[in-house]
Amino acid sequence: MAKNLTTRAEDYSKWYNELVVKADLAENSGVRGCMVIKPYGYAIWEKIQAQLDKMFKETGHENAYFPLFVPKSLFEAEEKNAEGFAKECAVVTHYRLKTDPDDSTKLVVDPDAKLEEELIVRPTSEAIIWNTYKGWIQSYRDLPILINQWANVVRWEMRTRLFLRTAEFLWQEGHTAHSTRSEAIQESELMLKVYAEFAEKFMAMPVIQGIKTESERFAGAVETYCIEALMQDGKALQAGTSHFLGQNFAKAFDVKFATKEGKKEHVWATSWGVSTRLMGALIMTHSDDNGLVLPPHLAPYQVVIVPIYKGQEQLDLISEKAFEIKSELENLGVSVKFDNRDTHKPGWKFNEYELKGVPLRIAIGPRDLANNTIELARRDTLEKSIVNLDDLAEAIPKTLKDIQENLFNRAADHRTKNTNKADTWEEFKEIINGDGGFVEAHWDGSAETEEKIKQETKATIRCIPLDAIEEAGVCVYSGNPSNKRVIFAKAY
Amino acid sequence: MAKNLTTRAEDYSKWYNELVVKADLAENSGVRGCMVIKPYGYAIWEKIQAQLDKMFKETGHENAYFPLFVPKSLFEAEEKNAEGFAKECAVVTHYRLKTDPDDSTKLVVDPDAKLEEELIVRPTSEAIIWNTYKGWIQSYRDLPILINQWANVVRWEMRTRLFLRTAEFLWQEGHTAHSTRSEAIQESELMLKVYAEFAEKFMAMPVIQGIKTESERFAGAVETYCIEALMQDGKALQAGTSHFLGQNFAKAFDVKFATKEGKKEHVWATSWGVSTRLMGALIMTHSDDNGLVLPPHLAPYQVVIVPIYKGQEQLDLISEKAFEIKSELENLGVSVKFDNRDTHKPGWKFNEYELKGVPLRIAIGPRDLANNTIELARRDTLEKSIVNLDDLAEAIPKTLKDIQENLFNRAADHRTKNTNKADTWEEFKEIINGDGGFVEAHWDGSAETEEKIKQETKATIRCIPLDAIEEAGVCVYSGNPSNKRVIFAKAY
Numbered sequence: 001m002a003k004n005l006t007t008r009a010e011d012y013s014k015w016y017n018e019l020v021v022k023a024d025l026a027e028n029s030g031v032r033g034c035m036v037i038k039p040y041g042y043a044i045w046e047k048i049q050a051q052l053d054k055m056f057k058e059t060g061h062e063n064a065y066f067p068l069f070v071p072k073s074l075f076e077a078e079e080k081n082a083e084g085f086a087k088e089c090a091v092v093t094h095y096r097l098k099t100d101p102d103d104s105t106k107l108v109v110d111p112d113a114k115l116e117e118e119l120i121v122r123p124t125s126e127a128i129i130w131n132t133y134k135g136w137i138q139s140y141r142d143l144p145i146l147i148n149q150w151a152n153v154v155r156w157e158m159r160t161r162l163f164l165r166t167a168e169f170l171w172q173e174g175h176t177a178h179s180t181r182s183e184a185i186q187e188s189e190l191m192l193k194v195y196a197e198f199a200e201k202f203m204a205m206p207v208i209q210g211i212k213t214e215s216e217r218f219a220g221a222v223e224t225y226c227i228e229a230l231m232q233d234g235k236a237l238q239a240g241t242s243h244f245l246g247q248n249f250a251k252a253f254d255v256k257f258a259t260k261e262g263k264k265e266h267v268w269a270t271s272w273g274v275s276t277r278l279m280g281a282l283i284m285t286h287s288d289d290n291g292l293v294l295p296p297h298l299a300p301y302q303v304v305i306v307p308i309y310k311g312q313e314q315l316d317l318i319s320e321k322a323f324e325i326k327s328e329l330e331n332l333g334v335s336v337k338f339d340n341r342d343t344h345k346p347g348w349k350f351n352e353y354e355l356k357g358v359p360l361r362i363a364i365g366p367r368d369l370a371n372n373t374i375e376l377a378r379r380d381t382l383e384k385s386i387v388n389l390d391d392l393a394e395a396i397p398k399t400l401k402d403i404q405e406n407l408f409n410r411a412a413d414h415r416t417k418n419t420n421k422a423d424t425w426e427e428f429k430e431i432i433n434g435d436g437g438f439v440e441a442h443w444d445g446s447a448e449t450e451e452k453i454k455q456e457t458k459a460t461i462r463c464i465p466l467d468a469i470e471e472a473g474v475c476v477y478s479g480n481p482s483n484k485r486v487i488f489a490k491a492y
Numbered sequence: 493m494a495k496n497l498t499t500r501a502e503d504y505s506k507w508y509n510e511l512v513v514k515a516d517l518a519e520n521s522g523v524r525g526c527m528v529i530k531p532y533g534y535a536i537w538e539k540i541q542a543q544l545d546k547m548f549k550e551t552g553h554e555n556a557y558f559p560l561f562v563p564k565s566l567f568e569a570e571e572k573n574a575e576g577f578a579k580e581c582a583v584v585t586h587y588r589l590k591t592d593p594d595d596s597t598k599l600v601v602d603p604d605a606k607l608e609e610e611l612i613v614r615p616t617s618e619a620i621i622w623n624t625y626k627g628w629i630q631s632y633r634d635l636p637i638l639i640n641q642w643a644n645v646v647r648w649e650m651r652t653r654l655f656l657r658t659a660e661f662l663w664q665e666g667h668t669a670h671s672t673r674s675e676a677i678q679e680s681e682l683m684l685k686v687y688a689e690f691a692e693k694f695m696a697m698p699v700i701q702g703i704k705t706e707s708e709r710f711a712g713a714v715e716t717y718c719i720e721a722l723m724q725d726g727k728a729l730q731a732g733t734s735h736f737l738g739q740n741f742a743k744a745f746d747v748k749f750a751t752k753e754g755k756k757e758h759v760w761a762t763s764w765g766v767s768t769r770l771m772g773a774l775i776m777t778h779s780d781d782n783g784l785v786l787p788p789h790l791a792p793y794q795v796v797i798v799p800i801y802k803g804q805e806q807l808d809l810i811s812e813k814a815f816e817i818k819s820e821l822e823n824l825g826v827s828v829k830f831d832n833r834d835t836h837k838p839g840w841k842f843n844e845y846e847l848k849g850v851p852l853r854i855a856i857g858p859r860d861l862a863n864n865t866i867e868l869a870r871r872d873t874l875e876k877s878i879v880n881l882d883d884l885a886e887a888i889p890k891t892l893k894d895i896q897e898n899l900f901n902r903a904a905d906h907r908t909k910n911t912n913k914a915d916t917w918e919e920f921k922e923i924i925n926g927d928g929g930f931v932e933a934h935w936d937g938s939a940e941t942e943e944k945i946k947q948e949t950k951a952t953i954r955c956i957p958l959d960a961i962e963e964a965g966v967c968v969y970s971g972n973p974s975n976k977r978v979i980f981a982k983a984y
Contacts, residue, residue: 030566030623031611034559039639042556064534067526068613068644068660069582072589074522076599086589086599090561092613093585093601095648097564097578107568107578109585109610118601119523121560121584121613131522141835147531152560152644156587168560343633 007289012233020162023292033160033167043300061146069119078252084219088156090121121154130249139258145177163280171275184268188244191272192225195240204295204407210463222246228462230415231284234436236489242272292357296400301337304358308365432457442482444475462487499781504725512654515784525652525659535792553638561611570744576711580648582613613646622741631750637669655772663767676760680736683764684717687732696787696899702955714738720954722907723776726928728981734764784849788892793829796850800857924949934974936967954979
C-alpha cells in the first residue's frame with residue numbers, strides 16, 4: 001500500500017514532488033522550469049476554473065483576451081511594475097529562424113529578422129491592458145470596466161517546483177477600471193472575498209484575509225490584499241492576491257475620463273489573480289502518505305466503482321449493477337467512474353485511486369450482489385463500511401458532503417494548532433525554528449525590522465489580518481510600540 | 493440605421509474590418525499583428541469552446557496543458573514541420589532586462605542573460621508534445637492517448653487581419669497517439685466529422701469535407717483533412733483541419749511501443765485544430781450591411797428586451813413585465829438580456845443590438861402592456877411581428893430554432909448558387925475572375941499544374957471532397973486525364 005511514496009515525516013518536500021508525479025497531476029517538461037499539466041491534474045484545474053469563472057460572472061465580470069506580448073516601451077511605462085518584473089522575463093528578439101549555413105538539418109536565429117523593439121512575454125498584463133483601456137475610456141459612462149482574462153504568463157524563476165513556482169503558469173487576472181477611489185477599493189475587497197469563499201467552500205482550505213506590508217506588495221500596487229493558507233509542514237502559502245492599484249497605471253498610460261461635472265480625472269484601478277499555484281495549495285493542504293486527498297467539489301470524479309470478480313460471467317453481472325449505480329448517482333449530480341478494465345487487479349486499482357485521491361470508492365463483489373450491498377471506502381478517513389444498495393442514493397451525497405466538511409475542519413484544526421502568539425524574540429525564534437506555523441506577533445511597522453526578522457529567521461510577514469484586533473503591545477523584535485499583531489511565517 | 497458601416501457591395505473587406513470593430517468583437521492591439529478580443533467577441537468564443545469541448549469529451553478526449561516554449565533542438569527534430577514554421581516564429585533569446593545605463597527610466601535586454609538555447613514560442617505543439625509522449629508510451633497498454641489542449645499560439649504572419657490571420661491566436665489542438673495506422677486514420681476522420689458537425693449545427697455554416705493536396709498539407713502530415721466553407725464574397729475559408737501524421741513525429745522523437753506480441757514499433761499520430769479564425773468565418777457567413785448576424789446557438793444572449801417608455805413610472809411597469817418575461821424564457825433555456833439603461837434611447841438600442849447580431853429583439857411599450865403583447869423582431873430577416881404574451885413561451889424557442897435553420901439554409905443556398913462546374917480553362921478563368929465561389933473542375937493530380945493555376949488565377953485547390961464522384965474527365969488546365977473533380981477557389 002505504500003506506493004513507494006516518501007512519507008511526509010521523512011521529507012515533506014520530496015513527498016510533494018513525488019506525489020504530483022505519481023498521482024499523474026503534472027511533470028517537468030523538456031523546457032527549463034515549464035511543466036506539463038497531465039489530464040488528471042488538468043481536470044482538477046478545469047473544476048477550479050469553472051467555479052471561479054462562475055463566481056466572477058456572478059459579480060459582474062466578463063472575460064476578454066489581451067496579447068501575450070508586451071512591447072518593451074509599454075512594459076517600462078509603469079516604473080515600479082517594470083522594475084518588479086524586469087529581472088525575470090522572457091524576451092522575444094527575433095521573428096524568424098533560418099537553415100544553419102553549417103548544417104542543413106539545423107536551424108539558427110536569422111539575424112536579419114531582429115525586431116525593432118523587443119517583446120516581453122507577459123509576466124502580468126497591467127501594461128498591455130491599460131494601454132488598451134486608454135482607447136476604451138472617455139467618460140464616466142464607460143466605467144466601471146470589469147474584465148477578467150484566463151491566460152498563461154511567464155516569469156523566469158530560477159528555482160522552480162511543479163505548480164508552486166514555474167516559469168510558465170496558468171492563471172486568471174482581473175483588471176478593472178473605476179471612476180472613484182472608493183469603488184476601486186471596494187472591488188479589490190470584493191474579489192478578495194470571492195477568493196476566500198472559493199478557497200474555503202471549494203478547496204476546503206481555511207485562509208486568513210489580510211493586507212501585505214509595503215515590501216511584500218505587488219509591484220505597482222497601492223495596497224495588496226491576500227489570502228494566506230497554512231500547509232501541513234507549517235509553511236504558509238499565498239493563495240491569491242487582489243490589488244488596489246490607485247491611479248498608478250492610469251497615470252503611466254495617461255488614462256483619463258470626463259466626470260459627470262465635465263472634469264478630467266485619472267481612472268482608478270484594481271487587478272487580482274489566482275494561478276495553478278492553487279493546485280499546489282490543494283495538494284499540500286489535504287493529502288497524506290497514501291497519496292492525494294481531494295475535496296469532492298474539485299475531484300474529477302467523486303466516486304470510483306471497482307468490481308471484484310473472477311471470470312467474465314461474474315464481471316458481467318457486477319457490471320450490470322455497477323452501471324445501474326453509476327446512472328443512479330449521476331442523476332443525483334454525483335460524478336462516477338466505473339473501472340471495468342480487465343488489465344489490472346482490484347488491489348492495483350484500490351492503490352491507484354487512493355493515490356489519486358478519489359473521495360469515495362465503491363467495491364462490488366459476488367457476495368455484495370447476493371446481499372444487495374456494496375463496500376464503501378472514504379479516502380479522507382480510509383474508513384470502510386457496508387452499505388445496502390437501497391440506501392446508496394442517500395448515503396453517497398451525504399458522505400461526500402461529510403468529506404468536504406471534514407477536510408475543511410481537519411485543515412482548520414491543523415491551522416489552529418499551529419497558530420501561536422509570540423511575545424518575545426526568543427519565543428518567536430523558538431516557534432519559527434521549531435514546528436513553524438503562523439506566528440501572531442507585534443511588529444513596529446518598519447520595513448527595517450521586517451527585513452531583519454526575515455534575515456535572521458527566514459520568516460516574513462504574511463499579512464496584516466483584516467480582522468486583527470486593536471491591542472497595545474511592543475514589537476517582538478525592536479520593542480517599539482505596536483497596536484496590532486501581524487502574521488509571520490516561513491512561506492512557499 | 494446605416495451605422496456608418498461600409499456595405500458589402502462597396503467593399504467587402506472594409507465591411508468586415510469595420511464590423512469586427514463596431515460590433516465590439518475585437519480590435520488591433522499595441523503589439524504588431526496581435527489582437528485584443530473584447531468581451532462580446534470573447535463571449536462568442538466561449539460558446540464555441542464550450543460546445544467543442546463537450547464534443548471532444550464525448551468522443552473520449554481529455555484536456556491537458558503543454559509548455560508555451562519549444563527549445564530549438566526539439567523544434568527542428570521533425571524536419572518538414574520545422575521547415576514549415578521556421579520562417580514565421582517568435583524567438584525568445586534572453587530571460588532578463590536591466591536598467592538602461594544611459595537612461596535610468598528605460599530598460600534594455602541584459603546581454604548577460606542570453607539563453608544557451610533559444611526558445612520558440614509554439615506555432616503548434618507537435619514537437620513539445622511528442623517529446624513528452626516519449627516518456628508516456630512504453631507498451632500498447634498505454635495507447636491510445638487522446639489529448640486536447642486549449643492554448644495560444646504564435647505565427648509571425650506579415651499581413652494580418654482580425655480573427656482571420658493574427659500573429660497570436662487562440663485555438664485547440666488535439667494530439668493523439670495510436671498503435672495502428674488504421675486507428676489513427678479513423679481518429680483523424682472522426683475529428684473531421686466532429687468539426688463538420690459543429691460548423692453546420694452550431695455555426696449554421698455548411699462545409700465541404702475533403703483532403704488537401706500535397707502542397708496544401710500541414711507541414712509534417714501524411715494526409716490533411718479539412719472543412720472548407722464559402723464566404724459571401726465568393727472566397728473560401730479553411731475552417732478546420734485534422735491531420736493524419738503517420739509515424740513522422742514518432743520517428744523524429746523516437747517514440748516506440750511494445751506490441752502485444754512484444755515487438756517494438758513506432759507510434760501512429762494525429763493532430764487536429766480549429767482556432768479563433770472560426771470567428772471570422774462566423775461573421776462572414778451570416779452578417780449583413782446592418783451588422784453582425786449570429787446563429788442562436790452561439791449568441792452571447794439570444795434575446796434582448798428593450799423598453800419603450802416615457803418617465804420612470806412607465807419604465808417601472810414595463811420593467812416588471814420584462815423581468816417576468818426574462819425569467820420565463822430563462823427557465824426554457826433561452827438567454828436574455830434586459831437593457832433598462834436610462835442613458836440610451838430605444839432607437840440607439842435597436843441599432844446597437846442589430847449591429848451586435850442579437851437573434852431576437854423584444855420591444856415593450858405602454859400600448860403592449862395594455863394589449864398583453866410585445867413586438868418581436870428577427871435579426872436574420874428583420875421581420876417584425878406582434879406576439880401575445882401568452883404565446884411567448886412557445887414562440888421564442890420556435891423562432892430561435894427557425895433562425896438557426898434559416899441561417900444554415902441561406903448559407904447553403906448561397907453556396908449552391910456559387911458552386912459551378914468548369915470544363916474548360918476559359919470557363920474556369922471566367923468564373924474565378926468573376927463572382928468566384930467554388931469551382932468543381934478536373935485536375936491532373938500534379939503539383940506543377942496546381943501551381944500554375946494558382947499563379948495564373950490565385951485560385952487554389954481547397955480540397956478533394958471526400959464524397960467526390962468517380963468520373964472520367966480531363967484536367968481543366970493541362971488536358972491530362974483525371975478521374976474526379978476537385979474544388980478550386982480563391983481563399984482567405
